[in-house]
Amino acid sequence: MDLTVILGMLISVACIAIGDLMEGGNPLHVLHITSFIIVIPTALASAMTGTSSEYVRAAFKEFKVIFKKSPINLRGRISQIIDFAVIARRDGILALETHANQMDDEFFKKGLSMAVDGIEAHEIEETLEILIEETEEYYHGAAHYWLLAGESCPVIGLIGAVLGLILALQKLDNPAEMAAGIAGAFTATVTGIAGAYIFMGPWGNKLKSKSKYIIKEKSIILAGILGISHGDNPRTLEAKLLNYLSLAEEKKSQFEK
Secondary structure (H helix, E strand, C coil): CCHHHHHHHHHHHHHHHHHHHHCCCCHHHHCCHHHHHHHHHHHHHHHHHCCCHHHHHHHHHCHHHHHCCCCCCHHHHHHHHHHHHHHHHHHCHHHHHHHHHCCCCHHHHHHHHHHHCCCCHHHHHHHHHHHHHHHHHHHHHHHHHHHHHHHHHHHHHHHHHHHHHHHHHCCCCCHHHHHHHHHHHHHHHHHHHHHHHHHHHHHHHHHHHHHHHHHHHHHHHHHHHHHHHHCCCHHHHHHHHHCCCCCCCCCCCCCCC
């Protein structure tokens, strides 16, 4: 579970609720089922209209990625690649055939199998780069759906507020009911803004952020396979791959004891 997502949403809601309570309000009054029905499903449907169907499916399929801790371990992947480079340099690249067949990562398996089969390095690069581009486009489209839904929320919340005000103004002969109607109308605005900036917008940005690690891992795998195919020295190849790591990650060589 990715605590930055859970804590981010909980703290955001808690801060608003505490501030409302300090001013003598009641946060529960904002939970208005009619406003929720008007704003949230409409925003999702609106984003669906403006997004390709394959990316709408991807947005819901990859929704779990937003909340799950990323399984990507770039340091571990580099270590695995260098282990393969050592084997290839010592026993020949054909010695990696068994390892390629046992790979659980389809991208890595495909690239390593191509190298073992003697495919030219430039052909391996062209093939895997296409897969990387398609993967990037896939996650970008999925993230765009949530971002578009978030962008729609405030305006749809405004529509809900206007509809509520129209109904409230029909009760001029009953000031108490009119006041209650106006108060209820503005809950749609609150729902729209919260949906955009606390939930859907951050969800889209988080999915986009996590997809960068997925793409980076594939770029590391591609560079590693090309290095193995060229017969690069494992130490030299490792130094190259470590450059893909961020400044926050340790770049110590596995050859250093």
